[in-house]
Amino acid sequence: MFDGLIEAVQNLINTSGFGLEYWQNYLMIAVSCVLLYLAIVKKYEPLLLLPIAFGMLLANLPLAGLMSTPVMELKPVVEGVVENYPIITQNGQQFYEVTSQTGGLLYYLYQGVKMGIYPPLIFLGIGAMTDFGPLIANPKSFLLGAAAQLGIFTTFIGARLLDAYVPGISFDNNAAASIGIIGGADGPTAIYVTSKLKPELLGPIAVAAYSYMALVPIIQPPIMKLLTTKKERMVVMEQLRPVSKTEKIIFPILVTIVVSLILPSAAPLVGMLMLGNLMRESGVVDRIFKTAQNELINIVTIFLGVTVGATANGQTFLTPQTIGIVVLGLLAFMMGTAGGVLFGKLMYVFTKGKVNPLIGSAGVSAVPMAARVSQKVGQKENPSNFLLMHAMGPNVAGVIGSAVAAGVFIALFG
Known part of the structure; x- marks a missing residue:
């Protein structure tokens, strides 16, 4: 009698959501709850972190089948x-x-990630929200944006060294390029490059890239403070010159032509970024400009965030190779931040103290998060200091820089 009852209870447990077979799923559920806490309570970029964390939660709950293949x-x-x-x-x-x-709901939504559709649409929305005025007013910002791409190329080398000297880890040129691009702190670019070069690594690279983007306010300040002096952080920069409407209209057209001619593989990202910006600055397409910067980017962000999080299934995610990707991605982002700050210090020296090195950290392309961090760290040292607009120059230059770096990798290894 009791044997039958025990068997019935066991069957009930096994067919319910409590029948998790792998400890990795429990761990990933715990990680997703921590990320939800950071998004909701600490408000660390909730627009990114909340859908990613919830997608991670859904992927590790048993029997839901939301990522099931047909x-x-x-x-x-x-x-x-x-x-x-x-x-x-x-x-x-x-x-x-x-x-x-049929496959699960998130499986079909994930095809937009896998086929490289979502990243250019995100860039369209970013372009529609971005003012390139600070970059146009201070073209030297391009140098800071370029310097912050240091993390991309140093991590590429680091991944290849791991491949050569660490048993059990295999990172070929395509994998190393996909991991390195995390250093640009640009989730859409990381997804786009990986979908072209190493699709099988799309899950861990996308999760790492977006997680580090969301954690910019935690990761960057210690590096910025470590590499700068109090005197440098207190520098008040001169007000930027006004930028004419004509300059703002010509800029996206000119950048698209130059980048596409030099590096055609970067055209999908740079072209959509500049199209969104041209919509903004032209003033003649208000309806689609507002759609691009609001409804479109919001919808794509939901789809992208949830499906990226859903790739973090514990059974396939917690492997030595994935852990290596997460660690290398963090190092890439830290090196990118350090590269921007160190070049900012160089500009501080050459301009005889007129450039605050903190704006160099905004050269990673997490717009406008990185610029806000530069502003926050600067104001802690000098409450009357306003670095936001100065930091936006390197910040948007970083977006262009990471897209160009992506184009270089695709041209070399695609």
């Missing part, structure tokens, strides 16, 4: 019967490939 079966071709399915030939016989079981 189940296909072969059906023999019957003469005279025409069906609109792909035909496969095996051993001289023809079969229709039909879907016997």
Whole structure:
């Protein structure tokens, strides 16, 4: 009697959500709850972190099947019967490939990540929200944006060294390039490069890139303070010159032409970024400009965040290779921040104290998070200091810089 009851209870547990077989799933559920706490309570970039964390939670709950792939079966071709399915030939016989079981909701939404559709759409929205005026007013900001890409290329080298000297870790050129791009602190760019060069690493690279973007306010300040003196952090910069409407209209057109001619592989990202900005500055397409900077980017961010988080299934995510990617991604981001700050210190010396090195940290392309961090750290030392607009120059230069670096990697290894 009791044997039957015990067996019934065991069956109930096994068919319920409490039947988790792998400890990795429990760990990832705990991680997702921590990220939700940071997003909701600490307000660390909740627009990114909340959907990513919840997607991670959904992916590790058993039996939900939200990321399940479709189940296909072969059906023999019957003469005279025409069906609109792909035909496969095996051993001289023809079969229709039909879907016997559809995939999960997030599986289909994830195709926009996998096929590289979402990143250019995100760039369109970013362009529509971004004012390139500070960059145009101070073209030297391009140098700070370029210096902050240091993390991308040093991490590429680091990944290749791990491949050569650490057993069990295999990072070829394509994998190393995909990991290195995390250093640009630009999630859409990291996804775009990985989808082109190393699709099998898309999950861990996307999670790492977006997580570090969301954690900019935690990661950057200690590096900025370590590499600068109090005197440097207190520097008050001169007000930027006004930028004319004509300059703002010409800029996106000119950048698109120059970058696309030099590096065609960067055109999808840079082109969409500049199209969004041209919509903003032209003043003649208010309806689609407002859609790009609001509804479109919000919808794509939801789809992107949830599906990126859903790739972090504990059974496939917690591997030595994935942990290596997460660690290298953090180092890439730290090196990018350090590169920008150190070049800012160099400009501080050459301009005889007119440039605050803190704005160099904004050269990573987390817009406008990194610029706000520069402002916050600067104001702690000097409450009358306003670095936000000065930091926006390197910040938007970093967006262009990371897209260009992505184009270089795709051109070399794609």
